[in-house]
Amino acid sequence: MHTRCHFDDFLSVFGFLRAAERRAVTPRLNRSQLRSEWFCRGRFFSVIIPGVYKGRRITVVIPCLNEEKGIGEVLSRMPQFVDEVVVVDNDSTDRTGAVARDFGARVLHEKIRGYGRAYKTGLLEAKGDIIVTLDGDHSYPVDAISYLLESFLHSGVRFLSASRFPLRNRRAMSFKHWVGNKLLSAATSLLYFRRVSDSQSGMWVFERSALASMELVSDGMAFSEEIKIEAIRKREIGFKEIYIDYSTRMGEIKLRPWKDGARNLLFLFRKRFGLAGRKAEVFPAISDPAGIPANKRG
Ligand SMILES: Nc1nc2c(ncn2[C@@H]2O[C@H](COP(=O)(O)OP(=O)(O)OP(=O)(O)O)[C@@H](O)[C@H]2O)c(=O)[nH]1
Numbered sequence: 001m002h003t004r005c006h007f008d009d010f011l012s013v014f015g016f017l018r019a020a021e022r023r024a025v026t027p028r029l030n031r032s033q034l035r036s037e038w039f040c041r042g043r044f045f046s047v048i049i050p051g052v053y054k055g056r057r058i059t060v061v062i063p064c065l066n067e068e069k070g071i072g073e074v075l076s077r078m079p080q081f082v083d084e085v086v087v088v089d090n091d092s093t094d095r096t097g098a099v100a101r102d103f104g105a106r107v108l109h110e111k112i113r114g115y116g117r118a119y120k121t122g123l124l125e126a127k128g129d130i131i132v133t134l135d136g137d138h139s140y141p142v143d144a145i146s147y148l149l150e151s152f153l154h155s156g157v158r159f160l161s162a163s164r165f166p167l168r169n170r171r172a173m174s175f176k177h178w179v180g181n182k183l184l185s186a187a188t189s190l191l192y193f194r195r196v197s198d199s200q201s202g203m204w205v206f207e208r209s210a211l212a213s214m215e216l217v218s219d220g221m222a223f224s225e226e227i228k229i230e231a232i233r234k235r236e237i238g239f240k241e242i243y244i245d246y247s248t249r250m251g252e253i254k255l256r257p258w259k260d261g262a263r264n265l266l267f268l269f270r271k272r273f274g275l276a277g278r279k280a281e282v283f284p285a286i287s288d289p290a291g292i293p294a295n296k297r298g
């Protein structure tokens with residue numbers, strides 16, 4: 001939780017009213033969270049309490065396969081209020097893990113390759129109340145995390161996905177990828193009766209506890225659409241999208257557009273008609289208040 005006290009707010013008596021008004025429009029803060037926010041705002045100078053954003057601990061999870069070029073750039077821009085950064089090194093053959101460690105991230109090693117596999121490993125270890133995800137290639141805006149968190153807290157849902165469309169920077173995505181992303185998003189919208197502008201986005205903000213009711217099967221690139229589908233399907237979670245600016249990735253492209261595109265499309269159908277399999281995923285225990293990773297309990 002980021003608790004930044006605004007000096008301006010306190011220059012006049014109206015400052016107190018504005019601060020109170022901000023608290024009033026911030027939903028879902030419990031009493032102790034409100035107290036801690038008031039405590040911080042009550043000071044007459046600018047304060048950032050590292051590791052907290054409005055009473056919530058924030059974990060950023062980043063899956064990485066050979067992203068030594070991008071990961072340093074991503075981590076160097078990480079806001080101070082982020083409590084924990086988990087980088088999942090998906091058996092990289094470059095210096096991804098070492099670079100991430102140098103920047104103070106917690107690096108987990110996942111031997112089994114796969115975007116979904118990497119995420120499962122990272123999510124199980126995340127401790128924060130709110131999880132933010134993004135790629136290690138510096139294509140998603142790290143600077144937008146505070147804006148996304150603020151939007152998330154006002155969104156009334158437990159899963160907010162950042163949409164890259166409409167794409168502002170045309171060079172950030174090849175035409176082939178743009179078409180593929182549009183087709184997959186259209187298929188998701190049609191199959192799940194819900195307009196989804198970017199079903200393949202890799203930047204999400206969600207409550208960690210929401211994972212408890214998700215059935216996440218995919219170990220591959222389809223994990224991205226699957227987690228959104230789970231949020232859409234489970235009424236108690238709720239799903240919304242918000243626009244972000246997407247930029248050109250650093251490092252080599254890993255995505256295999258035809259293969260991954262076809263697999264993701266097939267997965268959408270399989271999931272829709274209950275054929276995606278029901279691997280007994282370990283996420284239900286994630287909501288355990290002790291926060292002990294479920295897969296470590298034997
Ligand atoms: N493709 C791929 N990415 C992985 C894997 N494991 C971890 N990742 C990471 O997952 C993130 C998403 O993969 P990208 O290759 O960037 O896929 P993308 O964002 O859809 O495609 P780009 O537009 O090329 O960035 C990156 O940070 C990868 O390093 C894996 O097995 N395959």
Ligand SMILES: [Mg+2]
Nearest residue numbers: 135137139249
């Ligand atoms: Mg990427």
